[in-house]
Amino acid sequence: MGRITLDQVTKSFGEVNVIPPLDLTIEDGEFVVFVGPSGCGKSTLLRLIAGLEDVSSGQIRIDGEDATDKRPADRGLAMVFQSYALYPHMSVRKNIAFPMKMAGVPEDEQKRRIDGAAAALNLTDYLDRRPGQLSGGQRQRVAIGRAIVREPQAFLFDEPLSNLDAALRVGMRLEISELHKRLATTMIYVTHDQVEAMTMADKIVVLRAGYIEQVGTPLELYRTPRNRFVAGFIGSPRMNFIEGETAAAKGAFAVGVRPEHIAASTESGTWQGKVGVAEHLGSDTFLHVHDTGLADVLTVRVDGELPVRHGDRIFLTPEEDKIHRFDAEGHRL
Amino acid sequence: MARAVTNRRKAVTTLAAWLIGIAIFFPILWIIVLSFKTEGEAIKAPLEVLGSPWTLESYATVQERSNYLLHFTNSVIISVGSTVLGLIIAIPAAWAMAFVPGRRTKDVLMWMLSTKMLPPVGVLVPIYLIFRDFGLLDTRFGLTVVLTLINLPIIIWMLYTYFREIPGEILEAARMDGASLRNEILYVLTPMAVPGIASTLLLNIILAWNEAFWTLNLTAAKAAPLTAFIASYSSPEGLFYAKLSAASTMAIAPILVMGWFSQKQLVRGLTFGAVK
Amino acid sequence: MATQHSRAAARLMISPAVLLLLGWMLIPLAMTIYFSFLRYNLLMPGMEEFTGWTNYRFFLTDPAFKAALINTLLLVGGVLLITSVGGVLLALLLDQPFWGQGVVRIMVIAPFFVMPTVSALVWKNMFMNPVNGLFGHFAQSLGLAPFDFLSQAPLASIIGIVSWQWLPFATLILLTALQSLDQEQLEAAEMDGAGPLSRFFYIMLPHLARAITVVILIQTIFLLSIFAEIFVTTSGGPGTASTNLTFLIFLETPAALRRGHGLGRGRGRDHPGQHRRDLPDADDRQEPGRVRMTRGAANRPQIRSARADRTGAPPAAAHASGGRIWRKMKVGEE
Ligand SMILES: Nc1ncnc2c1ncn2[C@@H]1O[C@H](COP(=O)(O)OP(=O)(O)OP(=O)(O)O)[C@@H](O)[C@H]1O
Ligand SMILES: [Mg+2]
Numbered sequence A: 001m002g003r004i005t006l007d008q009v010t011k012s013f014g015e016v017n018v019i020p021p022l023d024l025t026i027e028d029g030e031f032v033v034f035v036g037p038s039g040c041g042k043s044t045l046l047r048l049i050a051g052l053e054d055v056s057s058g059q060i061r062i063d064g065e066d067a068t069d070k071r072p073a074d075r076g077l078a079m080v081f082q083s084y085a086l087y088p089h090m091s092v093r094k095n096i097a098f099p100m101k102m103a104g105v106p107e108d109e110q111k112r113r114i115d116g117a118a119a120a121l122n123l124t125d126y127l128d129r130r131p132g133q134l135s136g137g138q139r140q141r142v143a144i145g146r147a148i149v150r151e152p153q154a155f156l157f158d159e160p161l162s163n164l165d166a167a168l169r170v171g172m173r174l175e176i177s178e179l180h181k182r183l184a185t186t187m188i189y190v191t192h193d194q195v196e197a198m199t200m201a202d203k204i205v206v207l208r209a210g211y212i213e214q215v216g217t218p219l220e221l222y223r224t225p226r227n228r229f230v231a232g233f234i235g236s237p238r239m240n241f242i243e244g245e246t247a248a249a250k251g252a253f254a255v256g257v258r259p260e261h262i263a264a265s266t267e268s269g270t271w272q273g274k275v276g277v278a279e280h281l282g283s284d285t286f287l288h289v290h291d292t293g294l295a296d297v298l299t300v301r302v303d304g305e306l307p308v309r310h311g312d313r314i315f316l317t318p319e320e321d322k323i324h325r326f327d328a329e330g331h332r333l
Numbered sequence B: 001m002a003r004a005v006t007n008r009r010k011a012v013t014t015l016a017a018w019l020i021g022i023a024i025f026f027p028i029l030w031i032i033v034l035s036f037k038t039e040g041e042a043i044k045a046p047l048e049v050l051g052s053p054w055t056l057e058s059y060a061t062v063q064e065r066s067n068y069l070l071h072f073t074n075s076v077i078i079s080v081g082s083t084v085l086g087l088i089i090a091i092p093a094a095w096a097m098a099f100v101p102g103r104r105t106k107d108v109l110m111w112m113l114s115t116k117m118l119p120p121v122g123v124l125v126p127i128y129l130i131f132r133d134f135g136l137l138d139t140r141f142g143l144t145v146v147l148t149l150i151n152l153p154i155i156i157w158m159l160y161t162y163f164r165e166i167p168g169e170i171l172e173a174a175r176m177d178g179a180s181l182r183n184e185i186l187y188v189l190t191p192m193a194v195p196g197i198a199s200t201l202l203l204n205i206i207l208a209w210n211e212a213f214w215t216l217n218l219t220a221a222k223a224a225p226l227t228a229f230i231a232s233y234s235s236p237e238g239l240f241y242a243k244l245s246a247a248s249t250m251a252i253a254p255i256l257v258m259g260w261f262s263q264k265q266l267v268r269g270l271t272f273g274a275v276k
Numbered sequence C: 001m002a003t004q005h006s007r008a009a010a011r012l013m014i015s016p017a018v019l020l021l022l023g024w025m026l027i028p029l030a031m032t033i034y035f036s037f038l039r040y041n042l043l044m045p046g047m048e049e050f051t052g053w054t055n056y057r058f059f060l061t062d063p064a065f066k067a068a069l070i071n072t073l074l075l076v077g078g079v080l081l082i083t084s085v086g087g088v089l090l091a092l093l094l095d096q097p098f099w100g101q102g103v104v105r106i107m108v109i110a111p112f113f114v115m116p117t118v119s120a121l122v123w124k125n126m127f128m129n130p131v132n133g134l135f136g137h138f139a140q141s142l143g144l145a146p147f148d149f150l151s152q153a154p155l156a157s158i159i160g161i162v163s164w165q166w167l168p169f170a171t172l173i174l175l176t177a178l179q180s181l182d183q184e185q186l187e188a189a190e191m192d193g194a195g196p197l198s199r200f201f202y203i204m205l206p207h208l209a210r211a212i213t214v215v216i217l218i219q220t221i222f223l224l225s226i227f228a229e230i231f232v233t234t235s236g237g238p239g240t241a242s243t244n245l246t247f248l249i250f251l252e253t254p255a256a257l258r259r260g261h262g263l264g265r266g267r268g269r270d271h272p273g274q275h276r277r278d279l280p281d282a283d284d285r286q287e288p289g290r291v292r293m294t295r296g297a298a299n300r301p302q303i304r305s306a307r308a309d310r311t312g313a314p315p316a317a318a319h320a321s322g323g324r325i326w327r328k329m330k331v332g333e334e
Helices: A042-050 A092-103 A107-120 A136-148 A166-183 A194-200 A218-223 A228-233 A245-249 B007-035 B046-051 B057-065 B068-099 B105-115 B120-133 B140-163 B168-176 B181-192 B194-210 B226-231 B241-261 B263-271 C004-036 C054-061 C063-095 C101-113 C116-127 C134-141 C154-179 C183-191 C196-224 C228-233 C245-252 C306-311 C324-333
Strands: A004-013 A016-026 A031-035 A057-062 A077-080 A154-158 A186-191 A203-208 A211-216 A240-243 A254-257 A262-265 A271-280 A284-290 A298-303 A313-318 A324-326
Touching (some): A016 A057, A016 A211, A031 A042, A042 A077, A042 A154, A042 A186, A077 A136, A077 B168, A092 A107, A092 A136, A136 A166, A166 A186, A186 A194, A194 A218, A203 A218, A211 A218, A211 A228, A228 A254, A240 A298, A245 A254, A284 A313, B007 B046, B007 B241, B007 C063, B007 C116, B007 C154, B046 C134, B057 B241, B068 B105, B068 B140, B068 B181, B068 B226, B068 C004, B105 B140, B105 C004, B120 B140, B120 C004, B120 C245, B140 B194, B140 C004, B168 B181, B194 B263, B226 B241, B226 C116, B226 C228, B241 B263, B263 C101, B263 C154, C063 C101, C063 C196, C101 C154, C116 C134, C116 C228, C154 C228, C183 C196
Parallel strands (some): A031 A186, A031 A203, A077 A154, A154 A186
Antiparallel strands (some): A004 A016, A203 A211, A240 A254, A262 A313, A271 A284, A284 A298
């Protein structure tokens, strides 16, 4: 129903090569997240799939059928944009009805689907308002509603939550996840927020400069990042990297330890350093430890109650089996 | 964060602004005054003019002598017609330039505007000959076509600057939603651009209404708009101030009133490209 | 947002406009260039004869051409200068809080709506006429000799009239631009110790740059082809003192074309200042092919078209003037 295959797809804008040859398969019903730093080509990739940009070479297949030269409307995909892209001159109802009107869906069927979508998205009371009279979250829901009623083969989301405030973002995240569970339709979701990626995805695709660095489930990426880039990108706070003697002793160019895999103590440990800034989150505290002789700064996640102050001496002990080793090129050893 | 402005300062500004405003408006005010005077009174010194009796005589004379209604109708048909025709051609063009910009889009736009910089007289004779051969001289249709071409670059430029402010994502959403190009322009772009289109419409009606090269040169009588009507009072009637004033008032009043009522729209239209 | 489909669609969408404008530019241009190499008689087709560059030489070596070029530059430059500087100052004033902003705004915008023929006639007769004009009355009441604007300073007078028409345009655009300036920027500058003048030059003026560019661009387009204002007031005179390129070419177009077709309706000259003609009158062709253009011709009341009078159309005192190019062909015809 919604299996999407990219085969040696490339994209360049004039001289600039944004996507080098790239292969990727997205299985039917999967929730796939494209994640990567700004400018790495996530949106471009999504727009190639949507048909809003032409591929420079290669092939895109949807359900085994070549869709490379199909127009966006003929691909059976729905897209939710970062800016929502609602039609400002139409009421919420008309917005949601628009794709059906274009497809020539009969009136009563339109009404049924609109009511269904409105009920599912808590929009029933707002159907006659204009987008300008809605809050950001409501607008986002309208955009999703407009996508749902088309009953597409796959949904494409381009950073749909980045314009919302933190609390709303968490709520909408859950709603989209639930929607996916309910519809079981393929979803491709672009974000540069690795928390969104980790919490929502069945499969994460990490991109850097158009290259796929790694594809895998959230936990695979967390546990066995293929290289330093993925290791640093997935996980929050970032993994600590240590080069030099300590790494050499383990037969690597660099080793990486996540902040949550380092135990801190005021009395004894493998490494020692001075406490810099301590970020108290309540449940946890992130300590920035300086003067360890290992790296500029090591981040450590400690219990929220650990009584340390700025400038205190502190001892750190990494969990040996959670240490990641990388060679000089950054590949995992 | 408006700061408290002292009343004294405000009074000084008020005085200055009103003086300048009245000075700029004065010529128009003056022809309105003169149009209600007799010829004899109209050429007197200003203070005497104001003191003299008011009369509608000049309007009656002008009405008698010229077919104002015909020229007015011509002006309306020609200016509205050419603007609407221009919009129909310009909307798709501006869509293309704003939403599918190519490397040469800016150059094309500049080229279009530059066609307006050529002195129109350069092409007067050829256009005249073409018009003569096609029987278009002194026809409203012919003049409408010429004014469409004359104002097309400005219409395209104004629409382009307005369309550029419309996020392309919305049109892309329409495309994803299955809208054909025609539907995308008809149901999404055009309704969203109503303010911009309205301003463009207004400004171009004004420009076409006031256009005074082609309207003077390609019409004689039956298709002559108000610009030509007023030119007929140029001489020797020019010395008949009251009649000239009445005719002038009649020629400018329609557009002046329209302009005043649509002032806000108009200014917005003029400033799309000028103000971020 | 560019796919093959949309690019193809874009080409299709833009082509009517491009083709029309291209046609509008090229067809007449080609015809003009073709004619320009010909001894061509519009009234007697079939008598064309190739003349090479002769017509160009006549045109380009004509002292009137150089004068018209300079006048065009002065006219465009003068109006641009007055309207942009005046516009900025006026916008600064109108941007201050004062009583009756709405009304003043309406008064200031008004000249923009006035058609050029009207404003030229009104300025010429009601204001600049040395006998009955307001300025004349004013000078008299001060005991001064009235100044005949259109003959003493024709170009400057036209610059004044045109500036009056375009000042509202500049003012409104600049005012809107000024109002869009973020007040916090000004306050930040004030906090940084910038006085009013520095605030103007370092914050406001750069902010207005874009608006000023638009004002200049749009006005230039219209100012280059100023026609009606000259046509109605000075007819380019005295001599070539107020002839711009547009008007010069107009004068050079064949009278034969205009006569009887309503093309180029002439008007008489009633302005006292214009009696001092320093150019030979039209129809005495002393020098075949080198006859000066004929701005005085329209003086002859007897050629006023009766038809025009009847229909209420302009009393087309047919312009008996004819350009040298066309004059030449007439001579050839005889
Ligand atoms: N139309 C275009 N013309 C030229 N270059 C482009 C175009 N669109 C995108 N790019 C370039 O392609 C690269 C990838 O852009 P893209 O928008 O896909 O990044 P992204 O991963 O979505 O970033 P972000 O997280 O900031 O949205 C960028 O370097 C960008 O400059
Ligand atoms: Mg993006």
